[in-house]
Amino acid sequence: xxxxxLRVNGHVERAxxxxxxxxxxxxxxRLALTGTxxxxxxxxxxxxxxxxxxxxVTACLVLAVEADGLDVHTIEGEATDGExxxxxxxxxxxxxxxxxxxxxxxxxxxxxxxxxxxxxxxEEIVEAIAGNLCRCTGYEAILAAVRVASRPSAAMxxxxxxxxxxxxxxxxxxxxxSGR
Amino acid sequence: MTRELRxxxxxxxxxxxxxxxxxxARYTHDLVLPGMLHAALVTSPHAAARIVRVDTTEATxxxxxxxxxxxxxxxxxxxxxxxxxxxxxxxxVRYQGEPVVAVAADTLDLARDACRRIHVExxxxxxxxxxxxxxxxxxxxxxxxxxxxxxxxxxxFPRSRTNIAHHQKIRKGDFEAALTSAEVTLxxxxxxxxxxxxPLETHAAIAQALxxxxxEMWTSSQSPYTVRHLMSVAFGxxxxxxxxxxxxxxxxxxxxxxxxxxxxxYVLSKAAGGRPVRFIAxxxxxxxxxxxxxxxxxxxxxGATRAGKIAALRATYVWDAGAYADYGVNVGRAAAYSGGGPxxxxxxxxxxxxxxxxxxxxxxxxxxGHLEVLWGVERAMDQMARKLGxxxxxxxxxxxxxxxxxxxxxxxxxxxxxxxxxCLDAVAKAIDWGTPSQQPTAPTKRRGKGIxxxxxxxxxxxxxxxxxIIKLDEDxxxxxxxxxxxxxxGTYTVLRQIAAEELRLPIDAVHINSDCDTAFTPYDWxxxxxxxxxxxxxxxxxxxADCLRQIRAVAAQVFGVAVDKIVCENASAYPAxxxxxxxxxKNLALGYTYPNGNxxxxxxxxxxxxxxxxxxxxxxDTGQGRPAQFWTYGAHGVEIEVDTETGEIEILRxxxxxxxxxxxxxxLARGQVIGGVVQGIGSALWEGYRFDKNGRLLNxxxxxxxxxxxxxxxxxxLPILLENPQPDGPYGARGIAEHPMISVPSAIGNALYxxxxxxxTSLPLSPEHVVARLAEKGSKP
Numbered sequence: 001x002x003x004x005x006l007r008v009n010g011h012v013e014r015a016x017x018x019x020x021x022x023x024x025x026x027x028x029x030r031l032a033l034t035g036t037x038x039x040x041x042x043x044x045x046x047x048x049x050x051x052x053x054x055x056x057v058t059a060c061l062v063l064a065v066e067a068d069g070l071d072v073h074t075i076e077g078e079a080t081d082g083e084x085x086x087x088x089x090x091x092x093x094x095x096x097x098x099x100x101x102x103x104x105x106x107x108x109x110x111x112x113x114x115x116x117x118x119x120x121x122x123e124e125i126v127e128a129i130a131g132n133l134c135r136c137t138g139y140e141a142i143l144a145a146v147r148v149a150s151r152p153s154a155a156m157x158x159x160x161x162x163x164x165x166x167x168x169x170x171x172x173x174x175x176x177x178s179g180r
Numbered sequence: 181m182t183r184e185l186r187x188x189x190x191x192x193x194x195x196x197x198x199x200x201x202x203x204x205a206r207y208t209h210d211l212v213l214p215g216m217l218h219a220a221l222v223t224s225p226h227a228a229a230r231i232v233r234v235d236t237t238e239a240t241x242x243x244x245x246x247x248x249x250x251x252x253x254x255x256x257x258x259x260x261x262x263x264x265x266x267x268x269x270x271x272x273v274r275y276q277g278e279p280v281v282a283v284a285a286d287t288l289d290l291a292r293d294a295c296r297r298i299h300v301e302x303x304x305x306x307x308x309x310x311x312x313x314x315x316x317x318x319x320x321x322x323x324x325x326x327x328x329x330x331x332x333x334x335x336x337f338p339r340s341r342t343n344i345a346h347h348q349k350i351r352k353g354d355f356e357a358a359l360t361s362a363e364v365t366l367x368x369x370x371x372x373x374x375x376x377x378x379p380l381e382t383h384a385a386i387a388q389a390l391x392x393x394x395x396e397m398w399t400s401s402q403s404p405y406t407v408r409h410l411m412s413v414a415f416g417x418x419x420x421x422x423x424x425x426x427x428x429x430x431x432x433x434x435x436x437x438x439x440x441x442x443x444x445x446y447v448l449s450k451a452a453g454g455r456p457v458r459f460i461a462x463x464x465x466x467x468x469x470x471x472x473x474x475x476x477x478x479x480x481x482x483g484a485t486r487a488g489k490i491a492a493l494r495a496t497y498v499w500d501a502g503a504y505a506d507y508g509v510n511v512g513r514a515a516a517y518s519g520g521g522p523x524x525x526x527x528x529x530x531x532x533x534x535x536x537x538x539x540x541x542x543x544x545x546x547x548x549g550h551l552e553v554l555w556g557v558e559r560a561m562d563q564m565a566r567k568l569g570x571x572x573x574x575x576x577x578x579x580x581x582x583x584x585x586x587x588x589x590x591x592x593x594x595x596x597x598x599x600x601x602x603c604l605d606a607v608a609k610a611i612d613w614g615t616p617s618q619q620p621t622a623p624t625k626r627r628g629k630g631i632x633x634x635x636x637x638x639x640x641x642x643x644x645x646x647x648x649i650i651k652l653d654e655d656x657x658x659x660x661x662x663x664x665x666x667x668x669x670g671t672y673t674v675l676r677q678i679a680a681e682e683l684r685l686p687i688d689a690v691h692i693n694s695d696c697d698t699a700f701t702p703y704d705w706x707x708x709x710x711x712x713x714x715x716x717x718x719x720x721x722x723x724x725a726d727c728l729r730q731i732r733a734v735a736a737q738v739f740g741v742a743v744d745k746i747v748c749e750n751a752s753a754y755p756a757x758x759x760x761x762x763x764x765x766k767n768l769a770l771g772y773t774y775p776n777g778n779x780x781x782x783x784x785x786x787x788x789x790x791x792x793x794x795x796x797x798x799x800x801d802t803g804q805g806r807p808a809q810f811w812t813y814g815a816h817g818v819e820i821e822v823d824t825e826t827g828e829i830e831i832l833r834x835x836x837x838x839x840x841x842x843x844x845x846x847x848l849a850r851g852q853v854i855g856g857v858v859q860g861i862g863s864a865l866w867e868g869y870r871f872d873k874n875g876r877l878l879n880x881x882x883x884x885x886x887x888x889x890x891x892x893x894x895x896x897x898l899p900i901l902l903e904n905p906q907p908d909g910p911y912g913a914r915g916i917a918e919h920p921m922i923s924v925p926s927a928i929g930n931a932l933y934x935x936x937x938x939x940x941t942s943l944p945l946s947p948e949h950v951v952a953r954l955a956e957k958g959s960k961p
Contacts, residue, residue: 095191101379141854
């Protein structure tokens with residue numbers, strides 16, 4: 001067993017985990033953060049995408065011990081005080097959700113993109129979610145949602161720009177290092 | 181009296197999206213029950229073998245292993261249409277990947293560890309992999325006892341001592357005479373491989389066997405009531421002793437219809453002393469243990485007049501059912517009565533054989549056999565048009581069903597069926613059909629255009645029924661209860677719109693159950709076949725009418741006027757012409773209380789139902805009858821660019837026209853079309869099972885089996901929804917969810933011929949396939 005300490009959606013988590021436990025298992029089974037889904041277990045479908053220090057990773061391929069000391073952002077940390085982020089709102093409004101099983105991972109990949117590139121081109125949006133499989137929507141509405149969320153004018157229409165603007169940094173990154 | 185629609189037809193966003201974008205929506209994968217055990221499987225490495233011995237000694241000794249079961253422990257046969265399947269292989273295995281032994285243990289790791297310590301001794305037996313071989317006399321029998329299997333009598337006709345699970349015949353007119361005298365004839369062969377549905381949530385189920393022979397289960401299923409019914413049939417339990425919950429479902433596409441893992445987790449729970457047991461399929465098991473779409477071999481003959489009228493069509497469809505054909509028999513049946521395409525065919529002869537082989541078994545997959553048969557039919561129609569020297573669109577136009585024509589099962593086509601020709605014209609216009617493509621982007625590339633028609637009707641029993649309950653809340657809002665499952669299609673939002681429309685409520689004042697529970701949500705057969713908005717829509721309309729009757733009765737008494745003088749509007753009831761006296765629903769929902777305290781009425785709870793009507797079994801010898809509650813017609817037009825060096829096909833634009841009858845929610849309808857088209861592109865360009873010579877599946881993962889990603893989208897997708905009403909549809913609507921996928925491969929195959937002059941007859945049209953055919957063509961003198 002290994003002792004780890006990490007920040008998940010801004011909360012410090014301390015745990016003792018087996019060496020082979022994946023970050024996905026840790027999030028789902030230990031922290032009951034079941035918003036992060038398992039679709040294949042081998043890093044090919046993107047359903048388990050979370051942000052590790054702001055960068056999208058497939059949590060099924062990361063060991064929990066590898067996340068020791070790092071910041072993890074999951075879908076459960078995306079809304080603030082019960083308010084959807086502009087990105088989440090755009091997914092709802094654009095009809096980017098059908099069965100919803102790929103949605104958390106899709107939003108995390110999009111969030112990762114917007115963190116490093118707040119105003120991506122269409123090609124950059126496609127590139128960012130190309131590793132996330134969706135079998136329902138045909139992707140069109142998902143691409144539209146990310147586009148809307150990345151255009152300040154569009155976000156302003158929904159009154160979300162200030163809120164989301166305040167979130168355009170890796171969640172927890174401002175506190176980086178302070179948790180240890 | 182027609183009334184302006186307020187809510188139906190608008191693009192109301194789905195309200196379950198909030199739970200899904202926040203991660204709060206709970207799927208079967210996410211559920212944990214107190215004391216829950218985890219299950220794992222030992223699966224067969226052989227495609228065909230006798231099970232000689234199962235040694236569980238070592239696994240049994242592991243602390244934390246709570247139950248181990250093998251087929252010998254379970255003498256149960258399962259099935260909806262054909263009871264040919266065991267929970268775990270018994271005596272023999274019939275495909276590589278078949279479950280042989282199941283373990284329930286305290287943790288998943290432990291269950292898997294136990295599986296590794298179980299030793300199964302097999303003795304290989306002769307196998308058969310090609311259904312055309314399996315039909316020959318002397319072929320190894322996948323099910324030697326087929327003749328004794330229970331099945332839906334009078335509908336399916338398994339042939340004892342053969343591998344033929346079902347033979348569907350369609351006989352209309354005099355095919356032989358018509359073909360002999362036809363001026364132009366054509367014969368062509370086509371094939372489709374098995375493909376995988378790929379729901380992002382793999383199959384999963386949890387069961388808890390309760391004292392007193394009761395069971396409670398949670399399952400990722402399209403079919404809460406069918407699961408309950410088949411559990412009852414399999415285990416002899418009263419229906420009321422079985423409670424099935426269906427939480428959010430992460431995609432189904434037909435693969436989660438009928439019965440799947442539910443019996444397995446139930447018997448494990450029973451063996452583990454009633455502790456709940458959860459099984460979640462791995463992705464590999466999703467490919468190779470759970471069902472796929474069936475493969476198909478088609479032979480199509482067409483005879484036509486020189487004037488371009490189809491005189492005769494014969495088709496032989498040989499379905500690769502795999503090891504079990506429970507659902508496959510119905511795919512073979514439905515695809516037969518649709519198997520000539522949406523054309524007026526005076527003389528038709530179709531044989532559809534559903535044939536057992538030693539491969540992973542098939543089931544329903546979005547479009548239910550239609551993508552497969554229309555791959556052949558719509559390619560053959562193009563070939564025939566060229567033989568006749570006719571434009572393929574014009575040839576189709578001359579033969580599409582028109583009012584007064586008879587379908588191949590003898591149903592009269594009426595204006596209420598919609599307008600297939602309008603669909604064809606719409607897509608032709610959208611892709612500038614008849615105008616040559618622009619220059620390709622490189623000298624090694626070629627462009628081409630193709631069109632294809634599609635049609636489908638729900639494939640369901642003649643007595644399929646469903647129901648809905650609407651309860652009014654204390655605040656006057658409505659709660660809808662149904663047992664159809666919204667696994668992504670958006671039907672729950674459509675049903676909310678319908679209830680809001682009928683009850684004169686704002687959309688936000690209509691709620692719907694987010695999960696199904698057979699203890700509380702009322703009967704629905706299962707959520708398949710694009711019939712939920714149609715049938716559930718009717719049930720909700722009737723339930724709303726029942727609520728309004730109750731509201732009006734109380735309001736009439738309060739106002740002292742006749743019931744028919746009560747108007748319901750704006751979430752309130754009032755006497756006609758006196759809206760200022762309106763009583764809000766919230767003062768009627770639980771009964772009305774007079775100022776002096778007296779009360780009348782009671783909680784308003786409405787009930788609605790719907791049952792398929794006028795359907796008949798098909799005549800066993802001729803296939804004549806009425807199989808379809810409604811038909812939905814459509815067409816695709818596509819323009820592609822193919823790289824002759826790499827074989828890669830890029831879709832420049834694809835237009836899809838569907839005659840929806842009435843679009844109930846434009847945003848959701850568009851989502852179904854785009855999603856369906858992209859799934860169809862997967863079937864067209866990349867997807868297909870590959871087996872080695874021993875029947876082992878070679879590509880059971882996303883590494884080796886590619887589905888479309890965001891990078892693979894056509895440059896332009898143009899959904900076109902026509903509204904020629906279905907007279908008996910809710911607001912004139914037809915089902916449209918499966919249809920956009922059908923005939924996408926056909927249209928692309930036709931465009932590929934246009935680009936390269938090569939007849940492609942097999943799917944997928946993968947780069948290696950295209951390059952190989954180009955090389956073949958190039959090497960010819």
